[in-house]
Amino acid sequence: MSGTLSGLYVTHRKQREQERAKRAQYWREQVILLWPKIRVMLICKIQNAFHQNLMQMRETARASILSLPNHGAREGDYRGGDLSDESHSLQEDIRTATLRGR
Helix, strand or coil: CHHHHHHHHHHHHHHHHHHHHHHHHHHHHHHHHHHHHHHHHHHHHHHHHHHHHHHHHHHHHHHHHHHCHHHHCCCCCCCCCCCCHHHHHHHHHHHHHHHHHC
């Protein structure tokens, strides 16, 4: 009886190894056949993720700049905001000189 069990075990093990080898070969063939499609899909996903990341960074930067006082205008920038007395008088002098030159 132990001989029969040992024989069945050895036979079963050989069949199992053969099936495993067949499955491994099948998956190798599938990878070889499908790799170009998989590669294109991966590249598209990476490009889309990169584009979304850039857009998110752009929106974050825009929101950050807009949240600054005077929408990010630097001190001394004349696009808006309060001007000091000196810079205000300088600006008036330039405007007056320009009007006289016309």
